[in-house]
Amino acid sequence: MATTTPAFKALSALLTYPTPALIAVLPEIKSLVAAQGRTAEGLLRPLLNDLTGRDLYDLQEGYVDLFDRGRRTSLHLFEHVHGESRDRGQAMVDLAAHYETAGLSLAVNELPDYLPLFLEFLSTRPEDEARALLGETAAILATLEERLAKRSSLYAPIFTLLLALAGDGATAGEPAEDAEPADDLASLDADWEEAAVTFGPGTPGDGCSVDRLRTRLRAERRDARHGAV
Template sequence: MRILKVVSALLCYPQPELIAALPELTEAIAAERALPRREREALLALVDRLERSELLTLQEQYVALFDRGRALSLHLFEHVHGESRERGAAMVELLELYRRAGFELAARELPDYLPLLLEFLSQRPAAEARALLGDAGETLALLGARLAERGSDYHVLFDALGAIAGAPATLAAIRAQAASEGPDPAIVDMDKLWEEEAVTFLAPQQGGGCPSTGAGRAAQPLQRMPRPAPNTPH
Protein backbone atom coordinates (compact mmCIF):
# COMPACT_ATOMS: atom_id res chain seq x y z
CA MET A 1 0.00 0.00 0.00
CA ARG A 2 2.03 2.90 -1.33
CA ILE A 3 -0.15 5.49 0.44
CA LEU A 4 1.17 4.25 3.80
CA LYS A 5 4.71 5.10 2.69
CA VAL A 6 3.48 8.59 1.76
CA VAL A 7 1.83 9.11 5.16
CA SER A 8 4.97 7.78 6.83
CA ALA A 9 7.13 10.34 5.03
CA LEU A 10 4.79 13.22 5.87
CA LEU A 11 4.83 12.26 9.56
CA CYS A 12 8.60 12.61 9.73
CA TYR A 13 10.53 15.63 10.95
CA PRO A 14 10.67 18.04 7.98
CA GLN A 15 14.04 18.02 6.26
CA PRO A 16 15.23 19.29 2.86
CA GLU A 17 14.92 15.77 1.41
CA LEU A 18 11.23 15.69 2.28
CA ILE A 19 10.58 19.12 0.77
CA ALA A 20 12.37 18.07 -2.43
CA ALA A 21 10.18 14.97 -2.63
CA LEU A 22 6.84 16.79 -2.19
CA PRO A 23 6.03 16.85 -5.94
CA GLU A 24 6.57 13.08 -6.03
CA LEU A 25 4.32 12.64 -3.00
CA THR A 26 1.67 14.83 -4.64
CA GLU A 27 1.61 12.55 -7.66
CA ALA A 28 1.34 9.46 -5.49
CA ILE A 29 -1.58 10.91 -3.49
CA ALA A 30 -3.44 12.07 -6.60
CA ALA A 31 -3.13 8.61 -8.14
CA GLU A 32 -4.17 6.76 -4.97
CA ARG A 33 -7.53 4.99 -5.11
CA ALA A 34 -7.39 3.26 -1.73
CA LEU A 35 -8.49 6.58 -0.17
CA PRO A 36 -11.84 8.36 -0.52
CA ARG A 37 -11.75 11.63 -2.43
CA ARG A 38 -12.13 13.76 0.72
CA GLU A 39 -9.06 12.25 2.35
CA ARG A 40 -7.02 12.55 -0.86
CA GLU A 41 -7.88 16.23 -1.18
CA ALA A 42 -7.03 16.84 2.48
CA LEU A 43 -3.61 15.21 2.03
CA LEU A 44 -2.97 17.27 -1.09
CA ALA A 45 -3.84 20.44 0.85
CA LEU A 46 -1.34 19.47 3.55
CA VAL A 47 1.40 18.89 0.98
CA ASP A 48 0.59 22.25 -0.61
CA ARG A 49 1.00 23.98 2.76
CA LEU A 50 4.33 22.25 3.32
CA GLU A 51 5.52 23.42 -0.11
CA ARG A 52 4.56 27.03 0.62
CA SER A 53 6.07 27.19 4.12
CA GLU A 54 9.59 27.97 5.26
CA LEU A 55 11.47 24.86 6.34
CA LEU A 56 12.52 26.38 9.69
CA THR A 57 8.90 27.23 10.47
CA LEU A 58 7.80 23.68 9.64
CA GLN A 59 10.52 22.26 11.86
CA GLU A 60 9.58 24.49 14.78
CA GLN A 61 5.91 23.55 14.43
CA TYR A 62 6.75 19.85 14.22
CA VAL A 63 8.90 19.93 17.37
CA ALA A 64 6.20 21.84 19.27
CA LEU A 65 3.66 19.18 18.35
CA PHE A 66 5.44 15.85 18.48
CA ASP A 67 8.66 16.31 20.45
CA ARG A 68 7.33 18.13 23.51
CA GLY A 69 5.24 16.15 25.92
CA ARG A 70 3.57 12.79 25.54
CA ALA A 71 0.05 13.45 24.30
CA LEU A 72 1.17 13.47 20.65
CA SER A 73 4.06 11.02 20.88
CA LEU A 74 4.48 9.04 17.67
CA HIS A 75 5.65 6.04 19.71
CA LEU A 76 2.40 4.10 19.83
CA PHE A 77 3.12 1.87 22.79
CA GLU A 78 3.70 4.90 24.99
CA HIS A 79 -0.03 5.60 24.75
CA VAL A 80 -0.92 2.00 25.56
CA HIS A 81 1.72 0.91 28.08
CA GLY A 82 3.50 4.07 29.22
CA GLU A 83 6.94 3.14 30.54
CA SER A 84 5.79 -0.16 32.03
CA ARG A 85 7.36 -3.59 31.56
CA GLU A 86 4.53 -4.42 29.18
CA ARG A 87 5.88 -1.87 26.72
CA GLY A 88 9.21 -3.66 26.55
CA ALA A 89 7.50 -6.98 25.89
CA ALA A 90 5.37 -5.39 23.17
CA MET A 91 8.54 -3.96 21.57
CA VAL A 92 10.10 -7.41 21.41
CA GLU A 93 6.94 -8.85 19.86
CA LEU A 94 6.85 -6.11 17.21
CA LEU A 95 10.52 -6.62 16.38
CA GLU A 96 9.82 -10.31 15.92
CA LEU A 97 6.96 -9.44 13.56
CA TYR A 98 9.39 -7.43 11.42
CA ARG A 99 11.89 -10.27 11.40
CA ARG A 100 9.35 -12.96 10.52
CA ALA A 101 8.42 -10.86 7.50
CA GLY A 102 12.08 -10.75 6.45
CA PHE A 103 13.02 -7.27 7.69
CA GLU A 104 15.62 -6.06 10.13
CA LEU A 105 15.49 -2.72 11.95
CA ALA A 106 18.44 -0.70 10.68
CA ALA A 107 17.67 2.72 12.15
CA ARG A 108 18.33 3.84 15.71
CA GLU A 109 14.64 4.06 16.45
CA LEU A 110 12.14 2.15 18.56
CA PRO A 111 9.99 -0.32 16.65
CA ASP A 112 6.71 1.31 17.74
CA TYR A 113 7.63 4.61 16.06
CA LEU A 114 4.65 5.24 13.79
CA PRO A 115 6.50 6.35 10.61
CA LEU A 116 8.62 3.22 10.90
CA LEU A 117 5.60 0.96 11.36
CA LEU A 118 3.89 2.55 8.35
CA GLU A 119 7.02 2.03 6.26
CA PHE A 120 6.85 -1.66 7.17
CA LEU A 121 3.11 -1.95 6.50
CA SER A 122 3.50 -0.27 3.11
CA GLN A 123 5.43 -3.37 2.01
CA ARG A 124 2.92 -5.90 3.34
CA PRO A 125 -0.26 -7.25 1.70
CA ALA A 126 -3.16 -4.80 1.91
CA ALA A 127 -5.33 -7.04 4.10
CA GLU A 128 -2.51 -7.52 6.62
CA ALA A 129 -1.72 -3.80 6.68
CA ARG A 130 -5.35 -2.90 7.30
CA ALA A 131 -5.65 -5.47 10.09
CA LEU A 132 -2.56 -4.20 11.91
CA LEU A 133 -3.67 -0.58 11.52
CA GLY A 134 -7.03 -1.61 12.91
CA ASP A 135 -5.32 -3.05 15.99
CA ALA A 136 -3.90 0.44 16.65
CA GLY A 137 -7.09 2.18 15.55
CA GLU A 138 -8.06 3.72 18.89
CA THR A 139 -4.59 5.14 19.50
CA LEU A 140 -4.40 6.55 15.97
CA ALA A 141 -7.87 8.08 16.31
CA LEU A 142 -6.90 9.70 19.62
CA LEU A 143 -3.75 11.22 18.10
CA GLY A 144 -5.76 12.56 15.17
CA ALA A 145 -8.42 14.00 17.47
CA ARG A 146 -5.80 15.71 19.64
CA LEU A 147 -4.17 17.24 16.57
CA ALA A 148 -7.54 18.48 15.34
CA GLU A 149 -8.21 20.06 18.75
CA ARG A 150 -4.87 21.89 18.43
CA GLY A 151 -5.80 23.17 14.99
CA SER A 152 -3.01 21.22 13.29
CA ASP A 153 -3.62 20.00 9.77
CA TYR A 154 -1.39 17.02 10.53
CA HIS A 155 -4.63 15.44 11.69
CA VAL A 156 -5.50 14.66 8.07
CA LEU A 157 -2.76 12.00 8.07
CA PHE A 158 -4.60 10.15 10.82
CA ASP A 159 -7.92 10.67 9.05
CA ALA A 160 -6.36 8.92 6.06
CA LEU A 161 -5.20 6.01 8.20
CA GLY A 162 -8.69 5.74 9.66
CA ALA A 163 -10.19 5.67 6.18
CA ILE A 164 -7.87 2.82 5.23
CA ALA A 165 -8.36 0.68 8.33
CA GLY A 166 -11.87 1.74 9.29
CA ALA A 167 -12.80 4.06 12.16
CA PRO A 168 -12.96 2.44 15.63
CA ALA A 169 -16.40 1.94 17.15
CA THR A 170 -15.39 4.25 20.00
CA LEU A 171 -14.54 7.20 17.72
CA ALA A 172 -17.18 9.53 19.19
CA ALA A 173 -15.95 8.87 22.73
CA ILE A 174 -12.34 9.35 21.64
CA ARG A 175 -13.13 12.73 20.12
CA ALA A 176 -15.02 13.74 23.27
CA GLN A 177 -12.01 12.75 25.37
CA ALA A 178 -9.66 14.83 23.21
CA ALA A 179 -12.01 17.83 23.43
CA SER A 180 -12.13 17.65 27.22
CA GLU A 181 -8.40 17.25 27.85
CA GLY A 182 -6.41 20.06 29.38
CA PRO A 183 -2.76 20.94 28.70
CA ASP A 184 -0.36 18.03 28.45
CA PRO A 185 1.03 17.47 31.98
CA ALA A 186 4.33 16.36 30.46
CA ILE A 187 4.74 19.87 29.03
CA VAL A 188 3.42 21.78 32.03
CA ASP A 189 5.68 19.88 34.43
CA MET A 190 8.48 19.08 32.00
CA ASP A 191 11.34 20.26 34.20
CA LYS A 192 10.02 18.32 37.18
CA LEU A 193 9.52 15.18 35.09
CA TRP A 194 13.04 15.36 33.69
CA GLU A 195 14.45 15.59 37.21
CA GLU A 196 12.39 12.84 38.79
CA GLU A 197 11.76 10.26 36.07
CA ALA A 198 14.29 7.61 35.09
CA VAL A 199 14.89 7.16 31.39
CA THR A 200 14.08 3.60 30.36
CA PHE A 201 14.20 3.85 26.56
CA LEU A 202 16.46 5.59 24.07
CA ALA A 203 15.15 9.00 23.11
CA PRO A 204 14.10 9.32 19.46
CA GLN A 205 16.32 11.31 17.14
CA GLN A 206 14.84 14.00 14.94
CA GLY A 207 14.32 12.44 11.57
CA GLY A 208 15.66 9.07 12.73
CA GLY A 209 13.85 5.99 11.61
CA CYS A 210 11.97 7.78 8.86
CA PRO A 211 11.62 6.14 5.47
CA SER A 212 13.25 7.40 2.34
CA THR A 213 11.04 9.78 0.40
CA GLY A 214 12.53 8.71 -2.89
CA ALA A 215 15.30 6.63 -4.38
CA GLY A 216 18.63 7.42 -2.77
CA ARG A 217 17.39 10.30 -0.64
CA ALA A 218 17.71 8.71 2.80
CA ALA A 219 18.80 5.57 4.54
CA GLN A 220 16.16 2.89 4.77
CA PRO A 221 15.12 2.17 8.37
CA LEU A 222 14.08 -1.36 7.43
CA GLN A 223 16.30 -3.71 5.52
CA ARG A 224 15.35 -7.04 4.06
CA MET A 225 17.26 -9.89 5.66
CA PRO A 226 18.77 -12.35 3.18
CA ARG A 227 17.02 -15.68 3.23
CA PRO A 228 19.29 -18.66 3.98
CA ALA A 229 20.03 -20.69 0.90
CA PRO A 230 18.33 -24.10 0.87
CA ASN A 231 20.51 -27.12 1.47
CA THR A 232 21.61 -28.73 -1.75
CA PRO A 233 22.41 -32.43 -2.08
CA HIS A 234 26.05 -33.39 -2.69
Protein backbone atom coordinates in the same frame (compact mmCIF):
# COMPACT_ATOMS: atom_id res chain seq x y z
CA MET B 1 -8.42 4.76 -2.74
CA ALA B 2 -7.26 2.20 -5.26
CA THR B 3 -4.45 0.51 -3.41
CA THR B 4 -3.13 0.70 0.10
CA THR B 5 0.58 0.27 -0.53
CA PRO B 6 1.31 3.71 -2.06
CA ALA B 7 -1.05 5.35 0.44
CA PHE B 8 0.79 3.84 3.40
CA LYS B 9 4.15 4.90 1.99
CA ALA B 10 2.98 8.45 1.33
CA LEU B 11 1.37 8.88 4.75
CA SER B 12 4.40 7.38 6.45
CA ALA B 13 6.66 9.92 4.75
CA LEU B 14 4.39 12.85 5.63
CA LEU B 15 4.48 11.92 9.31
CA THR B 16 8.28 12.00 9.49
CA TYR B 17 10.42 14.89 10.69
CA PRO B 18 10.74 17.49 7.91
CA THR B 19 14.15 17.27 6.25
CA PRO B 20 15.56 18.39 2.89
CA ALA B 21 15.15 14.79 1.75
CA LEU B 22 11.42 14.87 2.54
CA ILE B 23 10.97 18.20 0.78
CA ALA B 24 12.78 16.82 -2.27
CA VAL B 25 10.33 13.92 -2.66
CA LEU B 26 7.16 15.98 -2.10
CA PRO B 27 6.32 16.00 -5.85
CA GLU B 28 6.36 12.19 -5.79
CA ILE B 29 4.26 12.13 -2.61
CA LYS B 30 1.75 14.52 -4.19
CA SER B 31 1.44 12.15 -7.15
CA LEU B 32 0.84 9.19 -4.83
CA VAL B 33 -1.77 11.16 -2.91
CA ALA B 34 -3.51 12.27 -6.11
CA ALA B 35 -3.72 8.63 -7.17
CA GLN B 36 -5.78 7.90 -4.07
CA GLY B 37 -8.61 10.13 -5.25
CA ARG B 38 -10.03 13.60 -4.76
CA THR B 39 -10.91 13.08 -1.10
CA ALA B 40 -7.36 12.23 -0.11
CA GLU B 41 -5.93 14.97 -2.29
CA GLY B 42 -8.28 17.57 -0.82
CA LEU B 43 -7.62 16.55 2.78
CA LEU B 44 -3.84 16.60 2.40
CA ARG B 45 -3.50 19.64 0.15
CA PRO B 46 -3.10 22.13 3.06
CA LEU B 47 -0.31 20.06 4.63
CA LEU B 48 1.44 19.51 1.31
CA ASN B 49 1.25 23.21 0.50
CA ASP B 50 2.61 24.05 3.94
CA LEU B 51 5.53 21.66 3.55
CA THR B 52 6.26 23.07 0.11
CA GLY B 53 5.98 26.75 0.93
CA ARG B 54 7.22 27.27 4.47
CA ASP B 55 10.77 27.68 5.78
CA LEU B 56 12.29 24.32 6.69
CA TYR B 57 13.39 25.43 10.16
CA ASP B 58 9.87 26.64 10.93
CA LEU B 59 8.50 23.30 9.78
CA GLN B 60 10.95 21.44 11.98
CA GLU B 61 10.18 23.57 15.01
CA GLY B 62 6.47 23.07 14.54
CA TYR B 63 6.90 19.32 14.16
CA VAL B 64 8.91 19.02 17.37
CA ASP B 65 6.42 21.15 19.29
CA LEU B 66 3.57 18.99 18.07
CA PHE B 67 4.90 15.46 18.26
CA ASP B 68 7.99 15.41 20.48
CA ARG B 69 7.09 17.53 23.50
CA GLY B 70 4.56 15.43 25.32
CA ARG B 71 2.77 12.14 25.17
CA ARG B 72 -0.66 13.27 24.11
CA THR B 73 0.27 13.55 20.43
CA SER B 74 3.27 11.23 20.40
CA LEU B 75 3.74 9.19 17.23
CA HIS B 76 5.00 6.23 19.25
CA LEU B 77 2.11 3.79 19.49
CA PHE B 78 3.14 2.19 22.76
CA GLU B 79 3.26 5.58 24.50
CA HIS B 80 -0.52 5.44 24.32
CA VAL B 81 -0.66 1.96 25.80
CA HIS B 82 2.27 1.32 28.10
CA GLY B 83 3.65 4.78 28.88
CA GLU B 84 7.01 4.30 30.56
CA SER B 85 6.17 0.93 32.13
CA ARG B 86 8.42 -2.11 31.79
CA ASP B 87 5.88 -3.71 29.49
CA ARG B 88 6.77 -1.23 26.79
CA GLY B 89 10.32 -2.57 26.54
CA GLN B 90 9.16 -6.13 25.94
CA ALA B 91 6.54 -4.90 23.49
CA MET B 92 9.31 -3.11 21.59
CA VAL B 93 11.38 -6.29 21.43
CA ASP B 94 8.41 -8.31 20.21
CA LEU B 95 7.47 -5.79 17.53
CA ALA B 96 11.06 -5.47 16.31
CA ALA B 97 11.26 -9.26 16.04
CA HIS B 98 8.03 -9.31 14.05
CA TYR B 99 9.44 -6.72 11.63
CA GLU B 100 12.62 -8.71 11.19
CA THR B 101 10.67 -11.92 10.60
CA ALA B 102 8.82 -10.09 7.83
CA GLY B 103 12.12 -8.87 6.35
CA LEU B 104 12.11 -5.25 7.57
CA SER B 105 15.42 -4.21 9.11
CA LEU B 106 15.52 -1.41 11.66
CA ALA B 107 18.11 1.34 11.81
CA VAL B 108 19.96 1.66 15.10
CA ASN B 109 18.10 4.82 16.13
CA GLU B 110 14.56 3.66 15.20
CA LEU B 111 11.99 2.63 17.79
CA PRO B 112 9.71 -0.13 16.49
CA ASP B 113 6.48 1.55 17.63
CA TYR B 114 7.11 4.78 15.69
CA LEU B 115 3.98 5.20 13.57
CA PRO B 116 5.76 6.11 10.29
CA LEU B 117 7.83 2.94 10.64
CA PHE B 118 4.71 0.87 11.35
CA LEU B 119 3.11 2.32 8.21
CA GLU B 120 6.23 1.52 6.19
CA PHE B 121 5.96 -2.06 7.45
CA LEU B 122 2.29 -2.19 6.44
CA SER B 123 3.20 -0.98 2.96
CA THR B 124 5.14 -4.24 2.50
CA ARG B 125 2.25 -6.50 3.56
CA PRO B 126 -0.66 -7.86 1.51
CA GLU B 127 -3.54 -5.40 1.38
CA ASP B 128 -5.97 -7.38 3.54
CA GLU B 129 -3.34 -7.99 6.20
CA ALA B 130 -2.21 -4.36 6.19
CA ARG B 131 -5.74 -3.04 6.59
CA ALA B 132 -6.48 -5.51 9.37
CA LEU B 133 -3.37 -4.63 11.34
CA LEU B 134 -3.97 -0.92 10.89
CA GLY B 135 -7.52 -1.41 12.09
CA GLU B 136 -6.27 -2.81 15.37
CA THR B 137 -4.71 0.59 16.14
CA ALA B 138 -7.91 2.48 15.32
CA ALA B 139 -8.50 3.71 18.88
CA ILE B 140 -5.05 5.30 19.00
CA LEU B 141 -5.46 6.78 15.53
CA ALA B 142 -8.88 8.21 16.35
CA THR B 143 -7.60 9.75 19.58
CA LEU B 144 -4.67 11.35 17.77
CA GLU B 145 -6.96 12.60 15.02
CA GLU B 146 -9.20 14.29 17.59
CA ARG B 147 -6.34 15.84 19.56
CA LEU B 148 -4.66 17.17 16.44
CA ALA B 149 -7.92 18.53 15.06
CA LYS B 150 -8.51 20.42 18.30
CA ARG B 151 -5.14 22.06 17.76
CA SER B 152 -6.09 22.87 14.15
CA SER B 153 -3.09 20.87 13.02
CA LEU B 154 -2.61 20.23 9.32
CA TYR B 155 -1.50 16.71 10.26
CA ALA B 156 -4.95 15.70 11.52
CA PRO B 157 -6.26 14.65 8.06
CA ILE B 158 -3.53 12.01 7.86
CA PHE B 159 -5.27 10.18 10.67
CA THR B 160 -8.64 10.65 8.99
CA LEU B 161 -7.24 8.89 5.94
CA LEU B 162 -5.60 6.15 7.99
CA LEU B 163 -8.92 5.37 9.64
CA ALA B 164 -10.52 5.27 6.19
CA LEU B 165 -7.83 2.86 5.01
CA ALA B 166 -8.53 0.61 7.98
CA GLY B 167 -12.15 0.50 6.83
CA ASP B 168 -14.04 -2.58 7.97
CA GLY B 169 -10.94 -3.81 9.77
CA ALA B 170 -11.06 -0.98 12.29
CA THR B 171 -11.90 -2.04 15.82
CA ALA B 172 -14.19 0.26 17.73
CA GLY B 173 -12.97 2.19 20.73
CA GLU B 174 -14.79 4.28 23.29
CA PRO B 175 -15.20 8.01 22.52
CA ALA B 176 -12.29 10.08 23.76
CA GLU B 177 -13.05 12.70 26.39
CA ASP B 178 -10.18 15.01 25.59
CA ALA B 179 -10.18 18.12 27.72
CA GLU B 180 -6.51 18.88 26.92
CA PRO B 181 -5.28 19.89 30.39
CA ALA B 182 -2.60 22.52 29.82
CA ASP B 183 0.38 21.78 32.03
CA ASP B 184 -0.90 19.33 34.59
CA LEU B 185 2.00 16.89 34.58
CA ALA B 186 0.42 14.68 37.22
CA SER B 187 -2.67 14.28 35.06
CA LEU B 188 -0.57 13.52 32.01
CA ASP B 189 1.37 10.85 33.86
CA ALA B 190 -1.85 9.31 35.13
CA ASP B 191 -3.08 8.96 31.55
CA TRP B 192 -0.58 6.24 30.78
CA GLU B 193 -1.30 3.64 33.45
CA GLU B 194 -2.75 1.35 30.81
CA ALA B 195 -2.93 -2.30 29.84
CA ALA B 196 -0.38 -4.36 27.96
CA VAL B 197 -0.06 -4.73 24.21
CA THR B 198 2.74 -6.79 22.69
CA PHE B 199 3.74 -8.11 19.31
CA GLY B 200 5.41 -11.48 19.02
CA PRO B 201 7.65 -13.37 16.59
CA GLY B 202 7.56 -17.06 15.78
CA THR B 203 4.98 -19.53 14.55
CA PRO B 204 1.22 -19.21 15.02
CA GLY B 205 1.69 -21.03 18.27
CA ASP B 206 4.29 -18.67 19.67
CA GLY B 207 3.21 -15.25 18.46
CA CYS B 208 4.12 -14.45 14.84
CA SER B 209 0.85 -15.13 13.05
CA VAL B 210 -1.25 -12.21 11.86
CA ASP B 211 -4.11 -13.39 14.08
CA ARG B 212 -1.86 -13.37 17.13
CA LEU B 213 -0.45 -9.96 16.23
CA ARG B 214 -3.97 -8.60 15.86
CA THR B 215 -4.99 -10.09 19.20
CA ARG B 216 -2.10 -8.38 20.95
CA LEU B 217 -2.91 -5.08 19.33
CA ARG B 218 -6.55 -5.20 20.44
CA ALA B 219 -5.86 -4.22 24.03
CA GLU B 220 -5.12 -0.66 22.95
CA ARG B 221 -8.60 0.02 21.59
CA ARG B 222 -9.95 0.47 25.12
CA ASP B 223 -6.85 1.66 26.95
CA ALA B 224 -5.83 4.40 24.52
CA ARG B 225 -9.30 5.90 24.69
CA HIS B 226 -9.37 5.75 28.48
CA GLY B 227 -6.04 7.60 28.39
CA ALA B 228 -7.78 10.69 27.06
CA VAL B 229 -8.52 13.13 29.87
